[in-house]
Amino acid sequence: xxxxxxxxxxxxxxxxxxxxxxxxxxxxxxxxxxxxxxxxxxxxxxxxxxxxxxxxxxxxxxxxxxxxxxxxxxxxxxxxxxxxxxxxxxxxxxxxxxxxxxxxxxxxxxxxxxxxxxxxxxxxxxxxxxxxxxxxxxxxxxxxxxxxxxxxxxxxxxxxxxxxxxxxxxxxxxxxxxxxxxxxxxxxxxxxxxxxxxxxxxxxxxxxxxxxxxxxxxxxxxxxxxxxxxxxxxxxxxxxxxxxxxxxxxxxxxxxxxxxxxxxxxxxxxxxxxxxxxxxxxxxxxxxxxxxxxxxxxxxxxxxxxxxxxxxxxxxxxxxxxxxxxxxxxxxxxxxxxxxxxxxxxxxxxxxxxxxxxxxxxxxx
Amino acid sequence: xxxxxxxxxxxxxxxxxxxxxxxxxxxxxxxxxxxxxxxxxxxxxxxxxxxxxxxxxxxxxxxxxxxxxxxxxxxxxxxxxxxxxxxxxxxxxxxxxxxxxxxxxxxxxxxxxxxxxxxxxxxxxxxxxxxxxxxxxxxxxxxxxxxxxxxxxxxxxxxxxxxxxxxxxxxxxxxxxxxxxxxxxxxxxxxxxxxxxxxxxxxxxxxxxxxxxxxxxxxxxxxxxxxxxxxxxxxxxxxxxxxxxxxxxxxxxxxxxxxxxxxxxxxxxxxxxxxxxxxxxxxxxxxxxxxxxxxxxxxxxxxxxxxxxxxxxxxxxxxxxxxxxxxxxxxxxxxxxxxxxxxxxxxxxxxxxxxxxxxxxxxxxxxxxxxxxxxxxxxxxxxxxxxxxxxxxxxxxxxxxxx
Numbered sequence: 050x051x052x053x054x055x056x057x058x059x060x061x062x063x064x065x066x067x068x069x070x071x072x073x074x075x076x077x078x079x080x081x082x083x084x085x086x087x088x089x090x091x092x093x094x095x096x097x098x099x100x101x102x103x104x105x106x107x108x109x110x111x112x113x114x115x116x117x118x119x120x121x122x123x124x125x126x127x128x129x130x131x132x133x134x135x136x137x138x139x140x141x142x143x144x145x146x147x148x149x150x151x152x153x154x155x156x157x158x159x160x161x162x163x164x165x166x167x168x169x170x171x172x173x174x175x176x177x178x179x180x181x182x183x184x185x186x187x188x189x190x191x192x193x194x195x196x197x198x199x200x201x202x203x204x205x206x207x208x209x210x211x212x213x214x215x216x217x218x219x220x221x222x223x224x225x226x227x228x229x230x231x232x233x234x235x236x237x238x239x240x241x242x243x244x245x246x247x248x249x250x251x252x253x254x255x256x257x258x259x260x261x262x263x264x265x266x267x268x269x270x271x272x273x274x275x276x277x278x279x280x281x282x283x284x285x286x287x288x289x290x291x292x293x294x295x296x297x298x299x300x301x302x303x304x305x306x307x308x309x310x311x312x313x314x315x316x317x318x319x320x321x322x323x324x325x326x327x328x329x330x331x332x333x334x335x336x337x338x339x340x341x342x343x344x345x346x347x348x349x350x351x352x353x354x355x356x357x358x359x360x361x362x363x364x365x366x367x368x369x370x371x372x373x374x375x376x377x378x379x380x381x382x383x384x385x386x387x388x389x390x391x392x393x394x395x396x397x398x399x400x401x402x403x404x405x406x407x408x409x410x411x412x413x414x
Numbered sequence: 415x416x417x418x419x420x421x422x423x424x425x426x427x428x429x430x431x432x433x434x435x436x437x438x439x440x441x442x443x444x445x446x447x448x449x450x451x452x453x454x455x456x457x458x459x460x461x462x463x464x465x466x467x468x469x470x471x472x473x474x475x476x477x478x479x480x481x482x483x484x485x486x487x488x489x490x491x492x493x494x495x496x497x498x499x500x501x502x503x504x505x506x507x508x509x510x511x512x513x514x515x516x517x518x519x520x521x522x523x524x525x526x527x528x529x530x531x532x533x534x535x536x537x538x539x540x541x542x543x544x545x546x547x548x549x550x551x552x553x554x555x556x557x558x559x560x561x562x563x564x565x566x567x568x569x570x571x572x573x574x575x576x577x578x579x580x581x582x583x584x585x586x587x588x589x590x591x592x593x594x595x596x597x598x599x600x601x602x603x604x605x606x607x608x609x610x611x612x613x614x615x616x617x618x619x620x621x622x623x624x625x626x627x628x629x630x631x632x633x634x635x636x637x638x639x640x641x642x643x644x645x646x647x648x649x650x651x652x653x654x655x656x657x658x659x660x661x662x663x664x665x666x667x668x669x670x671x672x673x674x675x676x677x678x679x680x681x682x683x684x685x686x687x688x689x690x691x692x693x694x695x696x697x698x699x700x701x702x703x704x705x706x707x708x709x710x711x712x713x714x715x716x717x718x719x720x721x722x723x724x725x726x727x728x729x730x731x732x733x734x735x736x737x738x739x740x741x742x743x744x745x746x747x748x749x750x751x752x753x754x755x756x757x758x759x760x761x762x763x764x765x766x767x768x769x770x771x772x773x774x775x776x777x778x779x780x781x782x783x784x785x786x787x788x789x790x791x792x793x794x795x796x797x798x799x800x801x802x803x804x805x806x807x808x809x810x811x812x813x814x815x816x817x
Contacts, residue, residue, distance in 0.1 A: 054591055277526070320767060320771055322587065322588070323761050323765075324535070324584075324588045326533070326588070344630060347631060347654075352653075352654070352709075353630075353631075353654040353706045355647070355704030355705050355708055356650075356652025356653065356654045356655040356656075356708065356753070357647055357654075357750075357752055357754070358654035358753070360629050362656055362657070363629065363630055365597075366626075368598045386790075
């Protein structure tokens with residue numbers, strides 16, 4: 050490098066500037082002061098922007114660095130972040146692996162399982178970094194990401210959500226701090242104004258009254274003091290409230306270690322419009338037709354049928370009422386109780402009904 | 415005497431189909447049996463058994479504070495003495511000037527049917543007792559989240575879609591189906607009788623107008639159901655009707671849930687009929703055989719009749735429910751009650767299983783009507799309408815017209 054300190058005379062060199070010669074076109078910073086170097090994560094060979102434009106504008110082309118010859122695309126060229134290209138590459142690889150292997154500790158049964166998983170991932174990463182078994186490692190990675198696509202997407206969404214909520218929290222905290230600051234300035238302003246007002250009042254009083262000026266002054270002072278104490282108390286209370294609300298807001302940030310893994314909620318069962326109820330007569334089957342002369346008129350009379358009155362409904366009710374009570378075994382229900390004979394009519398009657406119904410089974414549904 | 419065990423047992427002896435109901439009764443009998451340790455023949459301090467049981471039930475609950483007061487009832491927040499964390503609503507029915515010599519009809523209906531019906535979508539009646547002056551107290555389930563009407567009306571604050579409508583209608587459908595399956599007509603289904611429990615479950619309340627299905631040739635009154643939700647056969651003065659009246663009300667509630675305004679909101683009974691003709695079609699002998707035989711039927715000129723609206727008209731208005739949902743709505747709003755779906759057919763409809771799936775009850779929009787709203791809802795008498803929204807719709811049961 051011919052003149053490393055030529056620019057702005059700084060004694061230390063900027064990263065990556067010690068050899069400001071493009072390895073492809075050999076142009077240097079002296080000739081081209083606005084020279085920028087770009088790298089491609091395919092092979093991490095450095096070259097200047099004009100070379101990239103020149104070589105890759107027409108589409109993908111092999112890397113011009115001797116002995117590399119990987120096909121590069123212009124789109125993927127970028128500025129390097131780290132001075133050491135090894136580190137640049139390692140960061141890229143780790144980012145790529147982490148995007149695929151994004152399992153969380155909460156998904157594992159034991160910490161040991163999680164650690165084993167981490168170790169495996171690290172071995173994989175290491176292999177990629179130091180080019181050991183690259184082909185098999187890549188295959189492994191591809192297979193894993195194919196198999197667990199859903200989980201990966203899920204965890205990705207989760208972490209995106211987390212970072213979003215963290216950001217929102219930070220913003221809220223900032224806003225709160227701003228409001229507090231504003232309140233403090235307002236308070237100060239008010240206090241100052243009041244003090245001035247008080248002073249003016251005292252002066253007025255002294256001027257307009259015949260009392261002892263010292264006494265008036267002392268009293269006025271007391272009033273001002275009292276006011277400011279009250280205000281300070283109110284402000285303290287407000288601050289305490291604020292603090293409490295901040296605590297509440299930041300509470301979710303606090304993570305408790307050792308949480309149980311969240312089990313996936315069971316898939317929803319099919320919607321049952323009846324809500325699980327089945328009502329079917331247990332002791333009789335309703336016939337379509339019952340011959341009964343009394344009902345004939347109700348079936349024929351337009352005045353009755355036009356309103357929607359349905360003899361069938363009456364039949365169903367009549368049948369139900371005829372068989373009602375058969376499934377009720379009061380005896381069982383009051384088991385252990387001494388039955389007082391004739392204590393109440395209902396129990397006795399129902400017990401009789403229950404006796405009749407025995408052997409018919411007590412399932413109603 | 416309102417809660418004398420004899421009444422309970424009478425109920426035991428003549429109702430009952432479902433095991434569920436049997437269970438609920440079992441619970442009730444057990445609770446009574448527990449209090450019954452002492453030999454019942456022995457009178458304590460001259461009290462009769464019924465009085466003593468009533469006293470014991472009364473002692474189990476504590477009234478905390480008043481939630482609301484109407485002309486018909488006062489609603490209190492209460493809790494079990496044994497468990498202060500439990501919450502109940504205690505509805506104290508006022509001694510009525512109209513029924514000085516007994517209990518008001520509404521109270522009897524409410525106790526009679528709520529006592530029998532035990533279903534997650536029907537408000538639970540935990541106990542009944544009488545306090546001093548023979549006041550009737552109903553211990554009801556605590557439902558703090560307001561009613562469906564509130565959610566429908568708050569079109570600014572609350573957004574909901576088909577999945578939510580489906581969930582609400584599903585719960586309403588179950589409640590109505592359960593009532594009908596047990597031969598009870600509710601006769602006052604409307605959004606503000608659909609209360610919302612803490613977990614989002616919709617519960618049918620206000621059984622003040624309920625009755626059981628009628629015997630043949632036994633007249634029923636047609637002065638039931640709040641006008642906007644009243645089916646055409648009642649408007650025509652039908653004295654014989656069936657569960658189809660509740661199904662019509664369900665249909666109008668369904669439409670209201672989608673439109674977010676009452677679907678057919680007439681100012682008078684005649685106006686209501688006019689609006690039904692316009693929205694659904696004019697009832698004629700062709701589409702409703704026998705309709706002209708109904709007492710209140712008024713003939714229409716041929717030219718003035720509106721043909722029964724086709725599916726395209728409904729699709730244009732209720733498109734969000736989807737074509738299958740529109741089918742269901744149309745089947746609920748059939749003019750001829752015999753062609754209307756029954757509650758069971760409604761639940762068997764394929765709309766429930768088509769997409770979108772009904773929202774889980776915990777995820778349904780909530781507004782939090784709070785205690786006062788619950789007090790307001792429960793203090794109404796059967797069929798009573800609040801002031802403001804449609805106070806013109808208010809009507810009264812007129813038993814004098816019943817022959």
